[in-house]
Amino acid sequence: MSEGAGSQAWIIVVLLAGAVATYVWRALGVALSGRINPGGPVFEWVGCVAYALLAGLIARMIVMPVGPLQTTDLGIRILSAVLALAVFFAFRKNIFLGVTAGTLALIALTLSGIRLF
Amino acid sequence: MTATQSPATRDARRSMFLTAAREAVGMPAIVLGASYLGFGSLVRESGIGIWLGLFSTLSAWALPGQVALVELYGVGASLVVISLAVALTNARLMPMTITLMPLIHDPAVPRWRYYLYSHFVAVTAWAFSMRRCPEMPRDVRLPYFIGFASVLWAASLIGTAAGFLLADAVPQEITLGLVFLNPIYFMLILATDLRHRARVLALGLGVVLGPALHTVSHDWGLMMTGLIAGTVAFGADKLLAARNV
Numbered sequence: 265m266s267e268g269a270g271s272q273a274w275i276i277v278v279l280l281a282g283a284v285a286t287y288v289w290r291a292l293g294v295a296l297s298g299r300i301n302p303g304g305p306v307f308e309w310v311g312c313v314a315y316a317l318l319a320g321l322i323a324r325m326i327v328m329p330v331g332p333l334q335t336t337d338l339g340i341r342i343l344s345a346v347l348a349l350a351v352f353f354a355f356r357k358n359i360f361l362g363v364t365a366g367t368l369a370l371i372a373l374t375l376s377g378i379r380l381f
Numbered sequence: 382m383t384a385t386q387s388p389a390t391r392d393a394r395r396s397m398f399l400t401a402a403r404e405a406v407g408m409p410a411i412v413l414g415a416s417y418l419g420f421g422s423l424v425r426e427s428g429i430g431i432w433l434g435l436f437s438t439l440s441a442w443a444l445p446g447q448v449a450l451v452e453l454y455g456v457g458a459s460l461v462v463i464s465l466a467v468a469l470t471n472a473r474l475m476p477m478t479i480t481l482m483p484l485i486h487d488p489a490v491p492r493w494r495y496y497l498y499s500h501f502v503a504v505t506a507w508a509f510s511m512r513r514c515p516e517m518p519r520d521v522r523l524p525y526f527i528g529f530a531s532v533l534w535a536a537s538l539i540g541t542a543a544g545f546l547l548a549d550a551v552p553q554e555i556t557l558g559l560v561f562l563n564p565i566y567f568m569l570i571l572a573t574d575l576r577h578r579a580r581v582l583a584l585g586l587g588v589v590l591g592p593a594l595h596t597v598s599h600d601w602g603l604m605m606t607g608l609i610a611g612t613v614a615f616g617a618d619k620l621l622a623a624r625n626v
Contacts, residue, residue, distance in 0.1 A: 275429055275433060275454065276433065277460065278450065278454050278460065278463055279433060279436055279437050279440070279441075279450070280440075281460055281463060281464045281467075282437065282440075282441050282446060282447070282450040282463065282464070282467045283437075283440035283441045284464075285446070285464045285465075285467040285468040285471065286440075286441040286442075286443050286446050286467060286468075286471045286474065287440075287441075287500065288468070289468075289471055289472055289473075289474040289475040289478070290474050290475070290478050290499035290500060290502050291496055291499060292475050292478075293474065293475045293476070293477065293478020293479045293481075293482065293499060293502065294478060294482060294495045294496055294499045296475070296479055297478065297479045297482035297483060298479075298482070298483060300479065302475075302476035302477075302479040302480050307475075307476045308579065308615065309611065309612065309615045310469075310472045310473070310475075310476075311473060311476075311579075311580060312579050312580060312582075312583040312610075312611040312612070312614045312615040312618075313469055313472070313583075313607045313608060313611030313612065313615075314469060314470055314471075314472055314473050314607070314611070315571065315580045315583040315584055315587065315611065315614075316583040316584070316586055316587035316590070316606060316607045316609075316610035316611035316614060317449075317466065317469055317470055317587065317603060317604070317606060317607025317610075317611065318445055318449075318470060318567060318571060318587070319571060319583065319584040319585075319586075319587030319588050319591060319610070320587040320588070320590055320591025320592075320594070320595075320602075320603055320606035320607065320610065321445075321448070321449055321452065321564075321567075321591060321603055321606075322564045322567050322568050322571070322588075322591070323587070323588040323589075323591040323592050324591045324592045324595045324602075324603070325452065325563065325564040326564050326568075327592045328592055328595060328596075330452060330455045330456050331423070331426050331427060331452075331455055331560065332426045332553075332556065332557060332560060333557060333560055333561060335557070336557055336561075341561070344561065344565075345564070345565060345568065348565045348568065348569065349568070349569070349572065352569050352572065353572075357569075357572075357573055359412060359566070359569045359570065359573070360408075360411070360412055360415070362565070362569045363415070363416075363562060363565050363566050363569060366561070366562075366565040367558040367559070367561055367562050367565060368558065370557065370558050370561045371554050371555055371557070371558035374554045374557060374558075375554050
């Protein structure tokens with residue numbers, strides 16, 4: 265990442281835009297409460313788009329990460345994700361245990377130096 | 382409920398604020414703080430400063446959009462793409478706010494203040510308030526929501542700072558684990574509720590299209606994934622419903 269005043273100003277602009285793009289929905293929610301039905305088809309579609317976008321982001325972060333995770337093995341990342349899911353479902357959908365298992369698996373497997381692919 | 386502010390009412394509100402804060406300290410704050418640990422590490426590893434990371438948590442306070450923002454910033458996406466992706470990721474906040482407002486509305490509180498309180502609408506505080514508030518008297522519901530959310534907000538900021546500092550202090554393998562926490566956490570959040578067919582279809586299509594379209598365009602790939610997979614899933618669900626499947 266390049267240093268300097270230019271990139272610093274750029275990330276501030278990006279963060280401000282992100283804050284606005286987030287808050288606008290909360291403000292709209294207050295303005296529209298009692299006037300529209302949140303169970304309608306438009307919100308259902310919006311929900312589907314948000315789910316798909318997040319699922320796409322998660323899959324991309326695991327399969328082809330852009331940051332420091334690039335140094336880790338693809339097989340280890342997938343195996344750790346599968347383990348997280350397995351622990352999550354084995355312990356009655358316990359998110360905390362699932363996340364802990366997945367994170368520890370990635371650390372341990374990376375430390376062990378195994379390469380699966 | 383009348384709009385009087387008797388000492389008894391004030392005491393009841395204060396006590397409910399503290400009750401809610403105590404409920405939030407514990408599992409909700411730990412889980413959210415730990416997930417923001419991952420965000421703090423991601424911020425550090427993306428070359429963004431700690432104050433800007435804290436500013437993100439303070440001003441946006443909706444983790445999926447924050448992670449999407451940092452990731453898209455990392456691949457050099459344009460401002461339009463980043464804003465649209467964050468907006469689409471966080472659009473769920475509108476229906477959430479719409480359903481919560483009638484529940485916590487207090488006639489004694491001026492309307493403009495709800496525009497401030499709405500900043501606290503995020504999934505954990507929302508889910509607890511939706512469940513707990515209906516069983517309470519109307520004038521203590523707002524203090525419950527604010528008390529609960531304040532603690533979570535603080536936990537998020539602490540988590541962000543701790544994640545950033547940890548990423549600096551621990552061996553690289555552990556930092557990698559902390560960054561990996563982000564996708565794993567959201568994967569499990571999404572796996573929690575798989576009863577809604579349209580959303581499950583959206584998840585499945587998104588998982589396939591996300592990496593595929595990323596190779597087509599680093600800039601627009603994520604946006605296209607959301608719009609295409611989400612719309613196809615929505616349409617497919619409607620078609621299946623029309624055939625009574």
